[in-house]
Amino acid sequence: MSFRTIIEPFRIHSVQSLRMPSEEEREAALQRAGLNLFGLHAEEVVIDLLTDSGTGAMSAKQWAGMLDGDESYAGARSFYRFQDAVQDLTGYAEVIPTHQGRAAERILFQTLLQPGQCVPNNTHFDTTRANIEVTRAEALDLGIAEGRDPALLHPFKGNVDLAALERVLEQRGRARVPLVMTTVTNNSGGGQPVSLENLRGVSALCKRYGVPFFLDACRFAENAWFVKQREPGQAQRSVKEIAQEMFSLADGCTMSAKKDGLANMGGFLAMNDGELAQRCRNLLILTEGFPTYGGLAGYDLEAIAQGLKEVVDEDYLRYRIRSVAYLAEKVNAAGVPTLQPPGGHAVYLDGKALLSHLPPSRYPAQALAIALYRSGGVRGCEIGSVMFGKALPDGGEQPAAMELVRLAFPRRTYTQSHVDYVAEVVIEVAARARELRGLRIASAPPWLRHFTARFEEL
Numbered sequence: 001m002s003f004r005t006i007i008e009p010f011r012i013h014s015v016q017s018l019r020m021p022s023e024e025e026r027e028a029a030l031q032r033a034g035l036n037l038f039g040l041h042a043e044e045v046v047i048d049l050l051t052d053s054g055t056g057a058m059s060a061k062q063w064a065g066m067l068d069g070d071e072s073y074a075g076a077r078s079f080y081r082f083q084d085a086v087q088d089l090t091g092y093a094e095v096i097p098t099h100q101g102r103a104a105e106r107i108l109f110q111t112l113l114q115p116g117q118c119v120p121n122n123t124h125f126d127t128t129r130a131n132i133e134v135t136r137a138e139a140l141d142l143g144i145a146e147g148r149d150p151a152l153l154h155p156f157k158g159n160v161d162l163a164a165l166e167r168v169l170e171q172r173g174r175a176r177v178p179l180v181m182t183t184v185t186n187n188s189g190g191g192q193p194v195s196l197e198n199l200r201g202v203s204a205l206c207k208r209y210g211v212p213f214f215l216d217a218c219r220f221a222e223n224a225w226f227v228k229q230r231e232p233g234q235a236q237r238s239v240k241e242i243a244q245e246m247f248s249l250a251d252g253c254t255m256s257a258k259k260d261g262l263a264n265m266g267g268f269l270a271m272n273d274g275e276l277a278q279r280c281r282n283l284l285i286l287t288e289g290f291p292t293y294g295g296l297a298g299y300d301l302e303a304i305a306q307g308l309k310e311v312v313d314e315d316y317l318r319y320r321i322r323s324v325a326y327l328a329e330k331v332n333a334a335g336v337p338t339l340q341p342p343g344g345h346a347v348y349l350d351g352k353a354l355l356s357h358l359p360p361s362r363y364p365a366q367a368l369a370i371a372l373y374r375s376g377g378v379r380g381c382e383i384g385s386v387m388f389g390k391a392l393p394d395g396g397e398q399p400a401a402m403e404l405v406r407l408a409f410p411r412r413t414y415t416q417s418h419v420d421y422v423a424e425v426v427i428e429v430a431a432r433a434r435e436l437r438g439l440r441i442a443s444a445p446p447w448l449r450h451f452t453a454r455f456e457e458l
Helices: 023-032 060-067 077-090 101-112 126-133 162-176 196-209 220-230 239-248 274-287 298-310 314-333 364-376 416-431
Strands: 094-098 118-121 138-141 180-183 213-216 252-256 267-271 346-350 381-383 404-408 439-443 454-457
Touching: 023 364, 060 298, 077 094, 077 239, 077 267, 077 298, 094 101, 094 274, 101 126, 101 213, 101 252, 101 267, 101 274, 118 162, 126 138, 162 196, 180 196, 196 213, 196 239, 220 239, 220 314, 267 274, 314 346, 314 416, 364 381, 364 404, 364 416, 364 439
Parallel strands: 118 138, 118 180, 180 213, 213 252
Antiparallel strands: 094 267, 252 267, 346 404, 381 404, 439 454
């Protein structure tokens, strides 16, 4: 069958009601939260696109598996099902469960990093960067230049700049570069994919310089789908085969199973280096739990094991990627600028282009995100200078390269009418973009300030 409309490849079996807060209720909620959308109560939101992390709907097979979860403290059968699923997909010998992706990052970086070292990546996401910087190492972004131009069309804007990576490896050497990472897809860069050719190039450089190579694999299946669709010579391969090659090119990975694990909680750290894995497990036991549960319940391990099988289903991925593109096309047709081409898990509105009257120091992407909530109860996430601005010695701030608002789609959660509603809200706000006011930060913590900072409108 080949029809124009790509429908959801599932039937809805259970539903949750949506509350529809009034304009007055939304304004009161904003003021209470200090204009920070992370501070809203979920019931104060109509359509929640803050993140796709752990917010999706699980399948009947996942729920059924959870009922069979083994909650034994050590050696539970649920762990071995989980381990088998991860090893089948990644090929890595050592599998370490964690309660979510940032725990895997923290364990890996605290085991490997020392002050003054650096970790190259295409673009580090917020928790990855923070977990590197808290060790007083440097999180170094080496994405290609095309990835920093929101309007430019390029099939693999998530790629690593291989020449820049080689310079770093040559100049700093193994002692100062303990590992290299690549994020697939590149979340901070707009959910953009990385090509197999580029991953092969990173892998070859790491082998030449003797540096371990790790994937941040949160959205590996979406990346593999884009490779199948866009990279020459890959169209006849299955998504699972492409994903397996992606993993084979690296020495290990960190993973938030709350994304392409299709689960509400969980993650893992996986690798082939048995000695490094043992050091990581020693730290895991201190903070997460015994190595066969790692901070997770047995039912979580069951949900992830099943989710890793379902996520490479190509009917699901076709619907998933098309849903994101559908929203981008609707708002683009009304003249709203977005990062191009649409990413795998989210539409990224270009706040810098839409709110050109506001400089980065007035946080235009945050102002745009607030306006979407005020207008229609749609909660998105700022991916700009609030999240990635860097403090300067003179007290000023180096702005982020882009000012984006991410509208991240929870998996298998919203229908086309929900997406149409979001498009209407975006178009309405864009029509009066020149009226939006800038912001200042009234208070913020030293790390990951975007989660808890409070703002004031100017």
